[in-house]
Amino acid sequence: MNQNISMLIKACNNLGYEYEILHESGNLVVVKNQGKSHIFVNWTAPLNSSSITHLCRDKEYFYQYFKSYINIPKTKGYLNPNCNELYSSYVKDSHVEEIANNIEQNFDYPVVLKKNRGSKGRNVFKCNERSQIINSLDTIYDLSNYKYDYIAISQEYIQIQKEFRALFLEGNLHCVYEKSITGAKFVGNLSRLHWEGAKAKIVLDIDFLERIQSFCKPIFQNSELRYTGLDIALDTNNKLWLIEANSAPGFNYLVRDCGEELVIEWYRKTLLLIFCQ
Numbered sequence: 001m002n003q004n005i006s007m008l009i010k011a012c013n014n015l016g017y018e019y020e021i022l023h024e025s026g027n028l029v030v031v032k033n034q035g036k037s038h039i040f041v042n043w044t045a046p047l048n049s050s051s052i053t054h055l056c057r058d059k060e061y062f063y064q065y066f067k068s069y070i071n072i073p074k075t076k077g078y079l080n081p082n083c084n085e086l087y088s089s090y091v092k093d094s095h096v097e098e099i100a101n102n103i104e105q106n107f108d109y110p111v112v113l114k115k116n117r118g119s120k121g122r123n124v125f126k127c128n129e130r131s132q133i134i135n136s137l138d139t140i141y142d143l144s145n146y147k148y149d150y151i152a153i154s155q156e157y158i159q160i161q162k163e164f165r166a167l168f169l170e171g172n173l174h175c176v177y178e179k180s181i182t183g184a185k186f187v188g189n190l191s192r193l194h195w196e197g198a199k200a201k202i203v204l205d206i207d208f209l210e211r212i213q214s215f216c217k218p219i220f221q222n223s224e225l226r227y228t229g230l231d232i233a234l235d236t237n238n239k240l241w242l243i244e245a246n247s248a249p250g251f252n253y254l255v256r257d258c259g260e261e262l263v264i265e266w267y268r269k270t271l272l273l274i275f276c277q
Helices: 003-015 052-058 059-066 085-090 096-106 130-139 206-221 252-258 261-275
Strands: 018-021 028-033 036-041 075-079 111-115 124-127 153-157 160-169 172-180 199-202 229-235 239-248
Touching: 003 018, 003 111, 003 261, 028 052, 028 261, 036 261, 052 239, 059 075, 059 153, 059 172, 059 239, 075 096, 096 130, 096 153, 111 130, 111 239, 124 130, 130 153, 153 172, 160 261, 172 252, 172 261, 199 252, 206 229, 206 239, 252 261
Parallel strands: none
Antiparallel strands: 018 028, 028 036, 075 153, 111 124, 111 153, 160 172, 160 229, 172 199, 229 239
16 A cells, blocks of 8 residues: 555544555555445546646647746757657658757757656656757667657756755645755765755745745636645746645655655645645
8 A cells, every 4th residue: 555545544543534455455445424435546546637637748738838828948849860650750750860950959068868757757857969969869768678768858957956845735825845955965866855865844834835836826726626736846046936846745755754744644635635625
């Protein structure tokens, strides 16, 4: 059973809601109350629509939709020139050298390359020269690698001072935690909580929390993203950037470093919202 489902069950017990575990992994659960039932699968909750979930998973689509509403790094996608022939009509570049040319025309160095649909910092590369772009594209497009994606994206590099995860439920801020790398060691994964010794640290500064709420408000005014964890960077000029949105945020690091209470309360609010609809 993963950490999310474990916290969900504790919230069910807190509220007195019935639940049934339907798979031996423990990660398929139906919650019942007052004649209604809702299904929780792995890290997902029954609040976001399938289109919103897809929008959050596809980084290029997400950028195209939200770039007019919020400060977000410039992003451009590139289809694998050797993709399945079903998608051949979408291919614009005949080989990775042409893609590298396009990236160099549209982005300054350093530039970030990553798989379009990914998480946990898998296949994310900071490139300082052309050879690194080529190598990164070859890695992302490698069919033999389970981290493969048929779309690679290039992204404007942000000089990050601090990085945060902000949890929002129905547009209301639940909590913010810093992905702190104080005293941590970089071990190859650019995602900060994957550094050795990195910690999740709850943000208590009221002014900063209000700033986060205000910064993120356009997202909820322009979409039906009801349940999300937003990754937000503060750059070296103290400017905020939205890095990405997670429609099924995981809570392993938050529970590990900050305890269970905030996550149980998150699921308690989620259940009350779902069953009061």
